[in-house]
Amino acid sequence: MSCFKGKYHDELIANAAYIGTPGKGILAADESTGTIGKRLASINVENVESNRRAFRELLFCAPGVLQFLSGVILFEETLYQKRADGKPFVDILKEGGVLPGIKVDKGIVELAGTNSETSTLGLDGLAERCQKYYEAGARFAKWRAVLKIGPTEPSQLAINENANGLARYAIICQENGLVPIVEPEILVDGSHDINRCADVTERVLAACYKALNDHHVLLEGTLLKPNMVTPGSDSPKVKPEVVAEYTVRALQRTVPPAVPAIVFLSGGQSEEEATINLNAMNKLKGKKPWSLTFSFGRALQQSTLKAWAGKEENVKKAQAAFHVRCKANSEATLGAYKGDATMGEGAAESLHVKDYKY
Amino acid sequence: MSCFKGKYADELIANAAYIGTPGKGILAADESTGTIGKRLASINVENVEDNRRALRELLFTTPGALQCLSGVILFEETLYQKSKSGKPFVDILKEGGVLPGIKVDKGTVELAGTNGETTTQGLDGLAQRCQKYYEAGARFAKWRAVLKIGPNEPSQLAINENANGLARYAIICQENGLVPIVEPEILVDGPHDINKCAEVTERVLAACYKALNDHHVLLEGTLLKPNMVTPGSESKKVAPEVIAEYTVRALQRTVPAAVPAIVFLSGGQSEEEATLNLNAMNKLKTKKPWSLSFSFGRALQQSTLKAWAGKEENVKKAQDAFIVRCKANSEATLGTYKGDATLGEGASESLHVKDYKY
Numbered sequence: 001m002s003c004f005k006g007k008y009h010d011e012l013i014a015n016a017a018y019i020g021t022p023g024k025g026i027l028a029a030d031e032s033t034g035t036i037g038k039r040l041a042s043i044n045v046e047n048v049e050s051n052r053r054a055f056r057e058l059l060f061c062a063p064g065v066l067q068f069l070s071g072v073i074l075f076e077e078t079l080y081q082k083r084a085d086g087k088p089f090v091d092i093l094k095e096g097g098v099l100p101g102i103k104v105d106k107g108i109v110e111l112a113g114t115n116s117e118t119s120t121l122g123l124d125g126l127a128e129r130c131q132k133y134y135e136a137g138a139r140f141a142k143w144r145a146v147l148k149i150g151p152t153e154p155s156q157l158a159i160n161e162n163a164n165g166l167a168r169y170a171i172i173c174q175e176n177g178l179v180p181i182v183e184p185e186i187l188v189d190g191s192h193d194i195n196r197c198a199d200v201t202e203r204v205l206a207a208c209y210k211a212l213n214d215h216h217v218l219l220e221g222t223l224l225k226p227n228m229v230t231p232g233s234d235s236p237k238v239k240p241e242v243v244a245e246y247t248v249r250a251l252q253r254t255v256p257p258a259v260p261a262i263v264f265l266s267g268g269q270s271e272e273e274a275t276i277n278l279n280a281m282n283k284l285k286g287k288k289p290w291s292l293t294f295s296f297g298r299a300l301q302q303s304t305l306k307a308w309a310g311k312e313e314n315v316k317k318a319q320a321a322f323h324v325r326c327k328a329n330s331e332a333t334l335g336a337y338k339g340d341a342t343m344g345e346g347a348a349e350s351l352h353v354k355d356y357k358y
Numbered sequence: 359m360s361c362f363k364g365k366y367a368d369e370l371i372a373n374a375a376y377i378g379t380p381g382k383g384i385l386a387a388d389e390s391t392g393t394i395g396k397r398l399a400s401i402n403v404e405n406v407e408d409n410r411r412a413l414r415e416l417l418f419t420t421p422g423a424l425q426c427l428s429g430v431i432l433f434e435e436t437l438y439q440k441s442k443s444g445k446p447f448v449d450i451l452k453e454g455g456v457l458p459g460i461k462v463d464k465g466t467v468e469l470a471g472t473n474g475e476t477t478t479q480g481l482d483g484l485a486q487r488c489q490k491y492y493e494a495g496a497r498f499a500k501w502r503a504v505l506k507i508g509p510n511e512p513s514q515l516a517i518n519e520n521a522n523g524l525a526r527y528a529i530i531c532q533e534n535g536l537v538p539i540v541e542p543e544i545l546v547d548g549p550h551d552i553n554k555c556a557e558v559t560e561r562v563l564a565a566c567y568k569a570l571n572d573h574h575v576l577l578e579g580t581l582l583k584p585n586m587v588t589p590g591s592e593s594k595k596v597a598p599e600v601i602a603e604y605t606v607r608a609l610q611r612t613v614p615a616a617v618p619a620i621v622f623l624s625g626g627q628s629e630e631e632a633t634l635n636l637n638a639m640n641k642l643k644t645k646k647p648w649s650l651s652f653s654f655g656r657a658l659q660q661s662t663l664k665a666w667a668g669k670e671e672n673v674k675k676a677q678d679a680f681i682v683r684c685k686a687n688s689e690a691t692l693g694t695y696k697g698d699a700t701l702g703e704g705a706s707e708s709l710h711v712k713d714y715k716y
Binding site for chain 2: 202203206207209210213214219249251252253254255256257258287288289
């Protein structure tokens with residue numbers, strides 16, 4: 001079989017297509033305990049379960065936001081957490097028309113003999129974990145592979161190993177009812193120009209789709225979460241229209257039309273930057289046989305986090321800030337964002353952290 | 359560089375796009391001397407240069423035919439031939455808005471250790487030949503790779519070797535101003551069903567596009583000439599709508615949107631079959647970010663050849679038969695063919711020859 005046709009075939013296709021609904025996108029709220037700890041530390045909040053729970057409740061229960069979301073990626077702990085009154089988060093999301101997703105990778109390790117390139121862990125027992133998550137209500141999964149640009153990077157080893165890992169993860173997910181988000185993030189760190197980023201992105205994506213084909217993955221039941229094509233973090237910025245042109249061209253050259261939606265990661269971009277770039281892509285005239293939407297973490301939550309500052313009395317204010325970003329990105333998926341979102345504190349702030357570790 | 363950006367980049371992109379103009383397609387008139395000999399023999403015509411010239415003149419000067427064509431693939435001899443009145447064929451074609459193309463492969467040879475699988479020759483001196491052909495007026499090229507379906511076929515070796523050969527050919531063409539038609543033909547011979555053909559086609563096309571990416575080929579300056587996805591020649595036929603569905607799905611899963619046009623080969627299909635199948639594809643409602651057109655040899659010329667029978671007095675009758683097929687296929691690229699083409703003698707006749715050798 002070139003392509004796997006298992007019992008979840010139709011459901012995978014329907015769920016993947018739903019996630020790409022115009023006007024909707026994904027909230028990436030799957031920060032691991034360590035990572036969310038850094039976020040909480042930045043607003044002087046203690047990294048304990050109840051605070052992590054409270055923050056996610058703030059997001060998921062913000063009035064009017066779920067209409068802008070087709071999915072939320074969760075960390076395992078959150079999949080089993082509840083609202084203060086005891087209602088499970090997955091039920092709140094489902095009732096709001098939002099598919100729960102689950103981060104299934106177990107972080108990265110270095111590849112020996114490379115210049116700190118990495119591979120992603122998580123294949124052991126993955127099938128059983130996926131089944132468990134499916135029973136808990138998850139309908140899609142996410143696995144982050146990481147590559148970097150340097151004089152001799154990404155190496156062929158890093159590309160092959162990460163592409164293969166993504167493909168193995170993807171087929172195991174599909175065998176167990178979860179739509180796999182394929183995320184080959186090429187870090188923005190570096191002094192390279194946008195052409196270099198485009199070359200590397202095209203090479204990496206071509207390797208990913210060859211691996212997915214080799215592993216019999218049903219493309220109609222997958223999503224892609226790539227980086228946008230931009231200059232490196234140490235290089236001068238370019239206009240959103242340029243980011244849009246280079247990004248869409250890279251995708252046209254590598255992503256088969258069978259893939260229903262592409263959900264961009266925000267990398268180190270500020271909230272406003274990420275939205276404006278996504279908007280420019282959706283305004284671009286050209287062949288785009290997949291939806292172009294968002295799967296943002298920092299770029300959806302930054303000003304919300306700052307507004308909350310861990311205080312109960314700030315919840316409403318924080319939820320209003322969150323609504324602003326959700327709505328702006330929803331409009332960006334339609335190419336209709338006017339750049340007029342009331343900017344919360346920090347919305348224009350770069351979120352780039354060198355050598356960012358989740 | 360992920361993608362080659364040489365001096366011909368803009369021209370390649372423009373020419374490839376032109377070939378995909380809706381309402382137009384390619385006449386494959388590149389039969390080698392040996393192959394055209396078999397055709398002429400079937401109508402009792404001697405295989406001498408003047409007869410070969412006369413047949414091609416009949417085709418190229420058919421009133422109204424050139425409007426239906428964006429390109430004609432020629433064999434080397436024909437590139438330098440002229441009409442009876444001394445006008446070079448390439449000039450006739452160019453004045454008619456038709457790009458001359460040139461077959462550049464040198465046939466197939468068997469791969470040792472396989473069950474009759476082959477690889478295609480022609481890379482030696484290819485750059486110089488392309489330059490020569492460009493000077494003579496050619497603007498695109500064609501190279502036919504052949505794969506077959508069997509219990510153990512196509513083997514990984516055959517797929518890799520043919521995909522690599524196509525990619526090397528493609529980049530050399532682009533370096534020398536010719537748009538490469540990438541033709542990975544999977545023979546229709548066999549008792550397999552349409553699902554098997556779909557699997558193999560998807561696997562082969564995925565390998566081709568990985569190889570093209572590895573070799574830095576500019577996809578926007580290429581064309582694809584694949585087989586349609588059908589049951590094997592020894593299996594029951596299916597409706598055109600089924601062929602359309604399976605074929606387009608296979609292409610959605612493997613062919614990047616950057617490719618401007620897909621120009622199908624007709625394999626052993628009759629003239630009418632090939633037209634009806636192409637028409638069904640263009641009527642299908644689904645994502646199709648490339649034009650779907652024709653590059654037919656036998657399926658455009660069969661009834662014309664029979665009508666001509668090598669006799670001067672039959673030229674008009676033969677040209678009438680030719681324009682019927684040209685118009686029918688032109689309509690098929692628009693999904694408007696009503697199946698009402700006056701069927702010439704032989705138009706419904708299968709053109710399948712087992713183990714067909716060009």
